[in-house]
Amino acid sequence: MINRLLPEQISNFWNVIKYAIEQSLPPFVTRHSDSMNRILSSLLSGKTSCWASYERGGEGSKFNAIVLTKILYDDTSHTKNLLLYSVYGYTQIEPKFWMEGFAFFSKHAIAQGCDRLVAYTDVPFLIEMAKAYEAEMQTFISFNIKKTVEILRCLENQNR
Numbered sequence: 743m744i745n746r747l748l749p750e751q752i753s754n755f756w757n758v759i760k761y762a763i764e765q766s767l768p769p770f771v772t773r774h775s776d777s778m779n780r781i782l783s784s785l786l787s788g789k790t791s792c793w794a795s796y797e798r799g800g801e802g803s804k805f806n807a808i809v810l811t812k813i814l815y816d817d818t819s820h821t822k823n824l825l826l827y828s829v830y831g832y833t834q835i836e837p838k839f840w841m842e843g844f845a846f847f848s849k850h851a852i853a854q855g856c857d858r859l860v861a862y863t864d865v866p867f868l869i870e871m872a873k874a875y876e877a878e879m880q881t882f883i884s885f886n887i888k889k890t891v892e893i894l895r896c897l898e899n900q901n902r
């Protein structure tokens with residue numbers, strides 16, 4: 743079962759959610775001392791959504807996975823996409839549950855008027871699933887500007 747968490751629930755379970763987010767941040771996120779506070783603020787304000795997959799049992803509810811989503815709007819092309827910002831499974835996620843999640847978030851994207859469902863991943867199963875469903879895939883390139891500047895300085899010094 744996947745449910746969107748309300749701000750009060752996010753606050754109550756923040757330590758569990760925070761851990762999941764820290765383990766699955768997208769590759770373009772630079773970690774600052776206040777990164778998690780900014781993410782929490784975005785979640786509490788509704789700019790970013792937090793979804794929990796969980797099971798109910800005799801001992802209460804147990805989280806299986808945490809997913810953060812965000813609507814991305816490209817004003818240049820007037821394209822609206824649903825970004826799976828981060829996905830974290832507390833245990834090994836079976837292919838059946840990946841497919842259920844894919845269907846769930848695809849329907850949610852359609853309901854939000856999105857053109858695409860987009861994500862970053864290095865999970866082999868998801869990459870193979872994307873290929874099987876003929877998803878458009880590109881290579882994401884991310885230069886750390888501070889490191890790039892250092893490399894350029896070294897190259898300039900070598901050329902002198």
